[in-house]
Amino acid sequence: SQQGEEDPQALSIQEGENATMNCSYKTSINNLQWYRQNSGRGLVHLILIRSNEREKHSGRLRVTLDTSKKSSSLLITASRAADTASYFCATDRLLLSGGSYIPTFGRGTSLIVHP
Amino acid sequence: EAQVTQNPRYLITVTGKKLTVTCSQNMNHEYMSWYRQDPGLGLRQIYYSMNVEVTDKGDVPEGYKVSRKEKRNFPLILESPSPNQTSLYFCASSPDRGGYTFGSGTRLTVV
Numbered sequence: 001s002q003q004g005e006e007d008p009q010a011l012s013i014q015e016g017e018n019a020t021m022n023c024s025y026k027t028s029i030n031n032l033q034w035y036r037q038n039s040g041r042g043l044v045h046l047i048l049i050r051s052n053e054r055e056k057h058s059g060r061l062r063v064t065l066d067t068s069k070k071s072s073s074l075l076i077t078a079s080r081a082a083d084t085a086s087y088f089c090a091t092d093r094l095l096l097s098g099g100s101y102i103p104t105f106g107r108g109t110s111l112i113v114h115p
Numbered sequence: 116e117a118q119v120t121q122n123p124r125y126l127i128t129v130t131g132k133k134l135t136v137t138c139s140q141n142m143n144h145e146y147m148s149w150y151r152q153d154p155g156l157g158l159r160q161i162y163y164s165m166n167v168e169v170t171d172k173g174d175v176p177e178g179y180k181v182s183r184k185e186k187r188n189f190p191l192i193l194e195s196p197s198p199n200q201t202s203l204y205f206c207a208s209s210p211d212r213g214g215y216t217f218g219s220g221t222r223l224t225v226v
Contacts, residue, residue, distance in 0.1 A: 031213050042119075042205055042217035043158075088158070092213070102148070102173070103215065107157035 004032070004089040004106035012112045019076040021109040023089030024069075030092040032065055034074050037086045037108070046074075046087075081115040117142045121206050121218035128196055128225055136191045136221050138206035144216075146209045147189040148173070149181065151202040152220075158205070164189055196225045 007022045023032070031050045035043040049056045049065045049072065056063045062075040076083055086108040119140045128134055140147065148163040150173075160173030164183040178200055180192040189208075193200060201224050207215040 033213055033215075035215075035217075040203070040220065040222075042219045043207075043215075045214050045216070048213045090215075102160065102163055103209075103213075104160070105150075105158040107155070 004091045004104060006087065006089055006106045006109040008109060009107070010110045010112075012114065013079060015079060015081055015113055015115050017079055017113075019079050019083070019111055019113070021074045021087050021111070023072045023074070023091075023106060025072075025089075025091045026070065029067075032063075032072050033090045033103070034061075034063060034072075035088045035090060035105075037088065039085075043088060076111075079111075079113045081113050084111060084113050086110050117216065119206055119208050119216050119218040121204075121221050124219065124221060126221060126223050128223070130197055130225055131195050134193050134196060134223075136193075136204060136206075136223070138189045138191065138218060139187050140189075140206075140208040140216070141187065142208060142210070142216065143186065144208035144210050145186070146211070147183065148207050148215075149179070149189070149191045150205045150207065151175065152205060153202050161191070161204075196223075198225050201225050 004023045004025045033048045034046045037043045047058050047063050049063050060077045065072045088105050088108045090103045090105045122137045145166045149161040150158040152158050159175045161179050162181040164170045204221045206218040209215045
């Protein structure tokens with residue numbers, strides 16, 4: 001089952017503009033992660049934000065987390081053509097049977113940055 | 116270099132012919148997982164393993180088997196592949212809950 005859902009499904013912008021992607025989830029989480037995937041390649045971990053954090057930065061990336069709204073956003077500032085990729089959020093899902101957490105991914109946002 | 120290695124990268128096979136996709140990580144991670152990725156469906160978890168000899172089903176385990184005899188290896192076995200298992204498969208590992216390292220993927224076609 002999809003725990004995280006990204007919005008929008010697709011985003012097309014010009015180089016230099018900012019790109020914002022959102023992720024909503026349904027149940028309580030321990031942390032939320034964002035990943036990037038270039039076409040047909042493996043996912044690359046970008047950033048992890050814990051449930052007790054509200055904002056985190058990494059280079060041109062800024063992630064926010066609002067646990068009251070069960071949502072997160074990924075902002076890419078001053079986008080470049082090389083940022084063209086799909087972006088996924090992943091949240092830990094608690095397995096009640098064993099008390100373990102497993103990551104669950106959304107369907108992703110496809111970002112195209114035009115040079 | 117820290118990495119997750121999957122083999123093969125591409126595989127075309129016929130219905131019913133058993134196959135194994137290998138996955139190996141060199142980071143001493145406890146947690147390993149297999150996903151399949153299909154257009155419009157995102158990544159769906161097939162099986163995961165919390166440690167050696169500890170495996171459990173994900174969301175779409177039917178038609179797949181796994182084993183975790185050693186910490187570094189987590190092969191995915193399709194005993195009798197069918198066309199609906201045509202997909203892009205990823206193996207991933209993590210030392211704890213978060214920050215997964217993914218393999219480059221295996222594109223499987225079952226005809």
